[in-house]
Amino acid sequence: MKKKAVSLLMVAAMAAGMVAGCGNNAANANGGTDAAADNAATQEAVTGTEAASGDAAAEEEAWSGTITVWSPQEDQDTGWLSQQCEAFAAEHPNWDITFEYGVCAEGDAKTTVSTDVEGSADVYMLANDNIPDLVAANALAELGGSYLDYVTGTNSESIVASVTYNDAVVAFPFTSNTWFMYYDKSVFSEEDIQSFDTMLEKGKVSFPLNNSWYIQAFYVANGCTLFGDGTDAAAGIDFSGDKAVAVTDYLVDLAANPNFINDKDGSGIAGLRDGSVNAIFSGTWDAEAVKEALGDNMGVAALPKVNIGGTEGQMKSFMGSKAIGVNPNAENMQVAMSLAAYLASEEAQTAHYEMRNILPTNTNISIPDDEIATAVTKVMTDTSIMQPLVTEMNNYWSPAENMGNAIISGEVTHDNAAERTEEMNTAMNTDLAQ
Numbered sequence: 001m002k003k004k005a006v007s008l009l010m011v012a013a014m015a016a017g018m019v020a021g022c023g024n025n026a027a028n029a030n031g032g033t034d035a036a037a038d039n040a041a042t043q044e045a046v047t048g049t050e051a052a053s054g055d056a057a058a059e060e061e062a063w064s065g066t067i068t069v070w071s072p073q074e075d076q077d078t079g080w081l082s083q084q085c086e087a088f089a090a091e092h093p094n095w096d097i098t099f100e101y102g103v104c105a106e107g108d109a110k111t112t113v114s115t116d117v118e119g120s121a122d123v124y125m126l127a128n129d130n131i132p133d134l135v136a137a138n139a140l141a142e143l144g145g146s147y148l149d150y151v152t153g154t155n156s157e158s159i160v161a162s163v164t165y166n167d168a169v170v171a172f173p174f175t176s177n178t179w180f181m182y183y184d185k186s187v188f189s190e191e192d193i194q195s196f197d198t199m200l201e202k203g204k205v206s207f208p209l210n211n212s213w214y215i216q217a218f219y220v221a222n223g224c225t226l227f228g229d230g231t232d233a234a235a236g237i238d239f240s241g242d243k244a245v246a247v248t249d250y251l252v253d254l255a256a257n258p259n260f261i262n263d264k265d266g267s268g269i270a271g272l273r274d275g276s277v278n279a280i281f282s283g284t285w286d287a288e289a290v291k292e293a294l295g296d297n298m299g300v301a302a303l304p305k306v307n308i309g310g311t312e313g314q315m316k317s318f319m320g321s322k323a324i325g326v327n328p329n330a331e332n333m334q335v336a337m338s339l340a341a342y343l344a345s346e347e348a349q350t351a352h353y354e355m356r357n358i359l360p361t362n363t364n365i366s367i368p369d370d371e372i373a374t375a376v377t378k379v380m381t382d383t384s385i386m387q388p389l390v391t392e393m394n395n396y397w398s399p400a401e402n403m404g405n406a407i408i409s410g411e412v413t414h415d416n417a418a419e420r421t422e423e424m425n426t427a428m429n430t431d432l433a434q
Contacts, residue, residue, distance in 0.1 A: 061094065062094045062095075062096075063095050063096070063335060064095075064096035065096075065097070065098070065331050065332055065335075066097070066098040066099070066100055066331060067097055067098075067099055067100070067122050067123065067330070067332070067335055067336060067339060068099075068100045068102060068121040068122050068123070069085065069099060069100070069101055069102070069122065069123045069124070069339070070101070070102040070103065070104040070109075070120075070123070070125065071101070071102075071103070071124070071125050072103070072104070072106060072125065073103045073105075074356060075352075075356070076101055076103065078355045078356055079355075080351060080352060080355050080356065081101060081343075082101070084342065084343055084348045084351065085099045085339070087342075087347075088338075088339055088342045092335075092338070095335055097335065102121055104121070104124060106126050106127040107127045109124055109126035109130045109325075110126070110133040110134050110137075113126075113134060113137065113139045113327070114133055114134060114136075114137040114139060117137050117138060117139045117327065117328075117329060118329045120139065120327055120329075121327060122326065122327050122330035122331055122332075122336040122339075123324060123326055123327070123330070123336050123339050123340045123343070125323070125324055126171060126322070126323055126324075126325050127177055127320065127321075127322055128162045128171070128173070128177065128320040128321045128322070128323055128387070128389070129318075129320055129387050129389065129393070131165045131171065131389055132165060132389055132390065132391045132393075133394075134170075135165055135166065135170060136391065139325070139327060140170040140325045140326070140327075140328070141170070141325075141326040141327070141337065142168045142169065143168075143169045143170065143171075143172070143337075147337060148169055150172075150341060151163070151169055151172060151173065151344075152169070154346070154361075154363055155173055155361050155362065155363060156363065156380075158319065158380060159176065159321050159361045160173075161386065162319075162320045162321040162323075162386065162387075164389075165389055170325065171323035171324060171325040172323055172324045172325075172340050172343070173321040173322070173323045173344065174321075174322060174323060174324060174343070174349055174352065174358070174360065174361060175322050175349075175358045175359055175360065176319065176320075176321055176359060176361060176376055176380060177283070177319070177320045177321050177322050178283060178317050178319040178376065178380065178384055179213075179281055179282055179283040179317045179318075179379075180281070180282075180283070180300065180301065180302055180303060180317070180376065180379050180383075181193065181279060181280070181281050181300070181302070181304065181375075182272075182279065182280050182281075182282060182290045182294075182298065182300055183199075183278060183279040183280075183300075183301065184203070184272070184278040184279065184294055184297050184298075184299065185294075185297045185298070186297045187202060187203040187278040187279075188202055188203060188279065188299070193279075193299070193301050193304055194304055194305060195305055195306070195307070196304045196305065196306040196307075197306060197307050199278075199279055200254075200257055200259045202278075203278035203279065204259050204260075204261060204271065204276060204277050204279070205260055205261070205277075205278065205279045206260075206261040206267065206271055206277045206279065206280045206281075207260070207262070207263055207280075207281050208262065208263040208264060208281065209251065209254070209255065209262050209263075209404045209408060210262065210264065210401060210405045210408050211263075211264075212396065212397045212398075212401040212404065213318060214281060215251075215400055215401075215403065215404045216318065216396075216400060217315040217317055218247050218250065218306060218308070218315065219239055220315075221306050221313035221314055221315045221316065222243050222246055222247050222308045222309070222313050223243040223313070224237075224238055224239045224243060224244050224247070225237070225238045226238075226385070226393070226396065227390050227392065227393070229386075230386045230388040230389070230390075231388065231389070232390075233390040233392050236392070236428075236429045237425065237428040238425075239421065239424060239425040240421075240422065240425040244421050244425065245418045245421045246308050246309040247308055247421075248403070248407070248412065248417040248418075248421045249309070249414055249417050250306075250309070251404075251407050251412075252407060252412055252413060252414055255407050255410075261276075261277055263280055263281070263282075268280035268281075268282070269282075269286060269289050269290065269293060272290060272294055273292075273293040281303075284358065284359055284376070287372055288357065299371075300371045300372050300374075300375045301375055301378075302378040302379045302382060302383045303316065303317060303383040303384075314382075315383065316383050316384050316385050317383065317384045318386075318387040319380055319386055319387060320386070320387040321361060324340045324344050325340065326340045344362075345362075346362050346364055349361070349362050349365060350365055353365070353367065357372075359373055359376055392431065395427070395431050396428050398427075399424045399427035399428045400424070400428070402424070402427075403420065403424045406420065
């Protein structure tokens with residue numbers, strides 16, 4: 001696509017091309033009249049057809065132009081993105097590609113890309129929970145042919161499901177997206193970490209209670225559900241009744257526990273460093289910081305169980321993936337789709353792990369003796385639920401965050417726990433009832 005130049009946010013230039021801020025329109029050179037005509041024909045077939053099939057004959061056709069790629073800042077600071085793009089270009093000498101890089105965190109993709117699909121990147125990274133909004137905005141091309149075969153043949157069923165929407169695979173997964181527990185092995189034993197309540201007796205536990213991506217772990221542990229198995233929009237969110245009120249009551253006591261610390265703005269990791277915190281709940285992105293803080297005492301584990309109202313239940317995190325998507329308005333669909341596949345390839349995922357500790361989803365990649373990989377595997381198998389891929393999930397986030405904030409501030413008490421829990425549940429399902 002021909003992009004107009006807009007100077008909203010400029011970041012440092014990189015060797016392979018100019019770097020533009022997330023959401024900027026980058027001024028691209030097109031590939032000439034013939035290439036443009038070929039590209040127009042290609043763009044008519046972006047869902048499961050030749051554009052997404054890895055057709056060798058199409059790849060042999062010469063093309064010259066610009067491909068815009070967006071990724072998190074860290075992938076550019078480490079050089080991972082530019083290295084992979086340059087390696088891709090070297091493998092395709094018939095394609096004279098100029099790369100333009102932009103900064104966009106995976107979780108911001110739905111907001112940024114959906115705002116201006118035609119002006120957004122040809123290839124971009126996304127968190128899988130962004131998929132419903134991106135599909136609704138016609139911002140993701142469906143995979144087909146050898147690309148689809150690659151995704152389904154090298155990933156677990158749960159990872160494939162995380163990038164499947166309306167029975168179509170719409171992105172290339174490259175890492176799982178979930179959270180687990182880091183703890184100080186000098187404070188907690190292997191037996192201690194099986195129980196959240198035992199840990200509170202033995203040491204200081206930090207948890208991001210007012211973060212809606214985390215707080216659901218307690219409600220799900222006591223029988224609350226989100227859209228049935230996560231795919232039934234009509235089932236709605238069930239954070240109602242005695243089971244949910246019992247969780248709210250538990251969290252009121254938790255917030256008042258002197259051994260509990262709400263994790264916000266990096267306070268958990270800061271506490272690990274100075275010894276005022278002995279356990280936190282986070283993901284792979286904090287591995288390096290935790291290792292620096294705890295050294296040989298760093299322990300990693302899946303989620304513990306928790307006793308709510310006399311009943312023990314398993315805490316469960318949301319599980320999803322981070323993936324690479326292709327914009328149906330790409331400058332050249334064949335090149336863009338091939339590049340996205342390359343960025344999620346076995347080689348690129350291995351480099352991602354080596355450079356940034358980003359755990360791969362490709363099942364052909366073996367990572368021996370990695371306790372984080374072991375913990376993530378257990379989380380995905382035993383202590384997580386699939387983050388629902390329904391548009392109605394948008395109704396969940398603010399009410400859950402508001403509940404966490406109100407508990408931390410003391411606005412929610414045992415006296416009003418039932419009322420406030422029902423208000424939260426109603427807010428989560430309001431749009432469903434209209």
